[in-house]
Amino acid sequence: xxxxxxxxxxxxxxxxxxxxxxxxxxxxxxxxxxxxxxxxxxxxxxxxxxxxxxxxxxxxxxxxxxxxxxxxxxxxxxxxxxxxxxxxxxxxxxxxxxxxxxxxxxxxxxxxxxxxxxxxxxxx
Amino acid sequence: xxxxxxxxxxxxxxxxxxxxxxxxxxxxxxxxxxxxxxxxxxxxxxxxxxxxxxxxxxxxxxxxxxxxxxxxxxxxxxxxxxxxxxxxxxxxxxxxxxxxxxxxxxxx
Numbered sequence: 001x002x003x004x005x006x007x008x009x010x011x012x013x014x015x016x017x018x019x020x021x022x023x024x025x026x027x028x029x030x031x032x033x034x035x036x037x038x039x040x041x042x043x044x045x046x047x048x049x050x051x052x053x054x055x056x057x058x059x060x061x062x063x064x065x066x067x068x069x070x071x072x073x074x075x076x077x078x079x080x081x082x083x084x085x086x087x088x089x090x091x092x093x094x095x096x097x098x099x100x101x102x103x104x105x106x107x108x109x110x111x112x113x114x115x116x117x118x119x120x121x122x123x124x
Numbered sequence: 125x126x127x128x129x130x131x132x133x134x135x136x137x138x139x140x141x142x143x144x145x146x147x148x149x150x151x152x153x154x155x156x157x158x159x160x161x162x163x164x165x166x167x168x169x170x171x172x173x174x175x176x177x178x179x180x181x182x183x184x185x186x187x188x189x190x191x192x193x194x195x196x197x198x199x200x201x202x203x204x205x206x207x208x209x210x211x212x213x214x215x216x217x218x219x220x221x222x223x224x225x226x227x228x229x230x231x232x
Contacts, residue, residue, distance in 0.1 A: 035221065037223075044224070045226070047220070059220060061220065095167075100169070109213070109218065110155070110157040110169065114167055114168075116166050
């Protein structure tokens with residue numbers, strides 16, 4: 001069955017960097033675009049970033065552009081999110097999610113499978 | 125930036141029909157998708173591409189879209205349907221995702 005497992009969250013000081021990872025199984029990873037979505041405590045979902053199925057194209061929400069970098073390794077079935085210059089407002093649960101478009105390189109922009117999330121807390 | 129607007133809350137009695145709307149200027153050219161999220165859990169896709177239902181989602185969940193408004197309909201609401209529901213779409217360029225603010229469905 002399809003599984004997505006995030007890791008790398010924790011308590012981090014402001015201005016530091018952090019790398020989140022998502023390891024997937026149960027489907028052909030290289031056939032799907034992948035996303036990161038976050039949710040601050042008690043708040044709504046916020047789309048963060050997408051990476052195309054072959055990793056050649058990435059797009060980001062305006063709120064994170066310039067500080068977040070999404071990448072993937074199709075040989076390891078892993079998608080990552082590097083967050084630099086962490087701010088208090090980055091405190092959230094971070095979910096990786098599979099794009100619902102099979103063989104749609106740049107994604108159909110909906111999320112058919114989600115991981116359970118990894119929590120990032122930015123605090124001194 | 126592009127926004128989707130949902131009502132903050134909807135309340136219905138068991139067995140009634142719940143309708144949750146989502147408004148956005150790009151919805152005439154972009155699909156609306158819907159997610160259910162219960163406390164402490166990851167979201168689950170319940171409707172995609174305006175009206176398609178993923179396997180395993182009960183038939184009481186349906187979706188529609190007209191002009192700038194998408195609608196999630198739950199027919200014969202059950203207590204287990206109490207949750208937050210989010211609509212989601214893409215901007216006009218199709219390179220950025222966006223979620224609505226979420227609607228808390230309360231089953232009275």
